[in-house]
Amino acid sequence: MADDRQDSDNRFNAKITSAVIITSIVAASGGLIFGFDIGISGGVTTMRPFLEKFFPSILKKAASGGGETNVYCVFDSELLTAFTSSLYIAGLVASLAAGRLTTAIGRRNIMVVGGCTFFAGALINGASQNIFMLILGRVLLGFGVGFTNQATPVYLSEMAPSKWRGAFSTGFQFFICVGILIANCINYATSKLSWGWRLSLGLAIVPAVTMTIGALSISDTPSSLVERGKVEQAKQSLAKVRGTNNNTEIEAELADLIRSCEIARTSKEEPFVTIFRKQHRPHLVMSIAIPFFQQMSGINIIAFYAPVLFRSVGLGNNAALLGAIILALVNVGAILVSTCIVDRFGRRFLFIQGGVQMLVCQVAIACTLAASIGENGRKHMSKQYAALILALMCIYAAGFGWSWSPLNWLIPSEIFPMNIRSTGQSISVAVNFATTFVLSQFFLAMLCHFKYGVFLFFAGWIFVMTMFIVMFMPETKGVDLNSMHQVWEQHWFWGRYVKRSVLVPQQRS
Numbered sequence: 301m302a303d304d305r306q307d308s309d310n311r312f313n314a315k316i317t318s319a320v321i322i323t324s325i326v327a328a329s330g331g332l333i334f335g336f337d338i339g340i341s342g343g344v345t346t347m348r349p350f351l352e353k354f355f356p357s358i359l360k361k362a363a364s365g366g367g368e369t370n371v372y373c374v375f376d377s378e379l380l381t382a383f384t385s386s387l388y389i390a391g392l393v394a395s396l397a398a399g400r401l402t403t404a405i406g407r408r409n410i411m412v413v414g415g416c417t418f419f420a421g422a423l424i425n426g427a428s429q430n431i432f433m434l435i436l437g438r439v440l441l442g443f444g445v446g447f448t449n450q451a452t453p454v455y456l457s458e459m460a461p462s463k464w465r466g467a468f469s470t471g472f473q474f475f476i477c478v479g480i481l482i483a484n485c486i487n488y489a490t491s492k493l494s495w496g497w498r499l500s501l502g503l504a505i506v507p508a509v510t511m512t513i514g515a516l517s518i519s520d521t522p523s524s525l526v527e528r529g530k531v532e533q534a535k536q537s538l539a540k541v542r543g544t545n546n547n548t549e550i551e552a553e554l555a556d557l558i559r560s561c562e563i564a565r566t567s568k569e570e571p572f573v574t575i576f577r578k579q580h581r582p583h584l585v586m587s588i589a590i591p592f593f594q595q596m597s598g599i600n601i602i603a604f605y606a607p608v609l610f611r612s613v614g615l616g617n618n619a620a621l622l623g624a625i626i627l628a629l630v631n632v633g634a635i636l637v638s639t640c641i642v643d644r645f646g647r648r649f650l651f652i653q654g655g656v657q658m659l660v661c662q663v664a665i666a667c668t669l670a671a672s673i674g675e676n677g678r679k680h681m682s683k684q685y686a687a688l689i690l691a692l693m694c695i696y697a698a699g700f701g702w703s704w705s706p707l708n709w710l711i712p713s714e715i716f717p718m719n720i721r722s723t724g725q726s727i728s729v730a731v732n733f734a735t736t737f738v739l740s741q742f743f744l745a746m747l748c749h750f751k752y753g754v755f756l757f758f759a760g761w762i763f764v765m766t767m768f769i770v771m772f773m774p775e776t777k778g779v780d781l782n783s784m785h786q787v788w789e790q791h792w793f794w795g796r797y798v799k800r801s802v803l804v805p806q807q808r809s
Contacts, residue, residue, distance in 0.1 A: 317543035320468075324459055326514040328471030330411050330452040332507035333418045334445045335479020339628065340500050341384055341438075343487025343621055350497035354431055355380050379431070381741050386435045388737035390442025391449070392730050398450035399571070399726025406528060407458070408520040410451035415512030418444025419505050426502025437501075442733075444508065449709075450729045454721060457713035458521040459541060462780045465714060466642035470706035474635040477701070479507060481628035488621040523718060526557045560718050560782055571723040580720065582794035586773070587712045587724045591732035593765035594708040595739060597658055598758030599700045623690050630694045634701025646777040647707055648769060654703020655766030661696035662759035665689060669752035704765075708732070714776060715784055 344350045351359050358380065394414075402410045421440030428434040452472050460468035486503060490496030519525075522541070525534035534557065538550050575584055642650060672685035712728035713721070746754045774787040774794070788798040 317541060319540045319543065320459060320461070323518045323541065324456055324468050324471055326518050327408075327411065327452055327455045327459070328468075328475050329507075329514055330414070330448040330511050331472045331475030331477075332479040332482075333415070333441075333448060333504070333511055335476035335481075336483045336504055336507045337387065337441055337445065337479075338476070339480040339483025339624070340487065340504060341387070343484060343491075343624065344497045344500050345380060345384070346621065347487075347491055347497045347500075349494045354383070354428075354434060381744055383431075383434060383438060385737045385740040386438040387442035387445065388733045388740060390439040391446035392733035392737065394443040394446025395450045395726050395729035395733060397726075398447045398729075399723045401447075402451050402454065402524075402722040402726070403527065403571070406520040406524045407451045407455040408515055408518060408524075410447050411455070411515040412512055414444045414447030414451070415508050415515060416444075417441075417447065419508035419512065422502060422504035422508055425504065426498050428498075428501070441504070446729065446733065448511070449732070450722075450726050453709040453713035454725050455521055455524075457710070457781065458523045458721075463778055464643055466647070466706075466710055466777060467639045469710040469713065470635055470639045470642060472709050473706040474632070474639065477628065477631040477635050477705075481625065481632055482507075484621065484625045484628050488625060491621055522554070522557055523561075526554070526561050527718070531558065556782075563719075565719075571720045575716075575720045575723050575727070579798050580716075581797040582772075582788045582791070583715050583720075583724060584727070586715060587728040588731050589765075589768060590711055591708055591728050592735050593761065593768065594704045595732060595735035596758065596761035596765065597700060597704055598662065598739075598755070598761075599658075599697070599705070623693075626690065627693060627697050630697045631701045631705070634698045635706060638702035638706050641702070642706065642710075643777055646775045647711065648773055648775050650703040651707060651769040651773065652766060654699040655762055655769065657699030658696050658704075659759055659762045659766065661692050661699065662755045662762060665692045665696070666752045666755040666759070668692065669755070711773075711776065714779075714781060717782065717785070 345355075348359070398410055401413075418441055421437045421442075421444060423437075424433055424440060425437035428437060453469060456469045456472060457465060483500070486500050487496075490499050493499065519533070519537045519540070522534040522537045525531070525537060531554070535550060535554050538553055542550065542553070544550065574580065638650065668685060668688055672682065672689075712725055716724035743754075746757070750757060772791075772793060774791045776784065776787055779787060785798060788794045791798075
């Protein structure tokens, strides 16, 4: 009987049905709204009509200095960084709220709420007449992104077969990168229009509508349905995603889900209290450390400000936007590489390899900037140096794209037990947004004061986070969600915290 049960587990874990593929693709498309915003916000801040209307002081600074202007400091504006970073403080608040809401109303419904909120923000941004409207729209966009970024990775992790969970979960980051690419292409096409910035900002309604309609067309995960007492719907969902009408197999898996849910309910503790218990220490540390380190690699700063950065170091406006498109293409390609190898080589290998690659590139970028435009930032950068910086950024983006980029969403979504999975993911997303907010608020000032040294600053953090993975991150590839406690029990450090004191049923994820 035990052998039959194990054979059934293996069939489920290895089987990829059309229903799983379709629902996962639709859910992962939620990444479009985040990626679209990252790409659009960086590009419109280099458009002259946008700067003339909302940030005229930047144009005055660029025009008045002549040869005495430090190119590192042209875009150093607190108001400009407030425009960019306001989304992330709103996303932080939304992601924390989404932890409870995702448990109460389901993963799919939170994605729908996120899409609708993002839609409203895009409309306001496209119609903005003043700074207040501009930042209000950004705040609404932030709420939409916060809800979506919390719910989607959990949805994908629960829906995918364990054997291929890494590949399916990278879909979210793939759509983020596609969103960035589309946004950069739109910015390049509209940069010559006086109202191009309105078109760029307003077109954010397209990914919002796409994701919302898509989310409405799919069912919630079986785990979420059982968690909310909708057992019959969970059974139907299982039959659909497993691609079988064998009632015995479906009933067995459903029984595992129900037992797991009942065990979770025996604890009357608030999830935000439970997650701080000693046996969940490694899960909590990873849910905080991984998104924090991901942002401290400097990647999102480069993504937000790629056009600004390229323009600051000597490229023209069109060349800067084109450079951002090239970076986005590299990111998309790297995510596809990660999809193919994450479940073969494992999470640790990609973390470490990507970290080494990013570290080398950040140091090389700093050295190139120091040699080309110097510390005072008043030298003219040659085309050869500009091409070298773009090449180094592409190599850096590739290393990030197949390692820390998708794994930042995958690891927190797969390591927590069911009763605190949504809470853990919400904390992870909140840390991501909080770190991004701080960095986006101060990056342009850092670029102005640290100059090329800002890349050495990020290189130092990349070294720290790579060593952290070497020492403290166990391998989680191919492990069932509810068997994940085993990797912590067997770890040289985390084993002292994780004890097999609570019976956890072996279940198919």
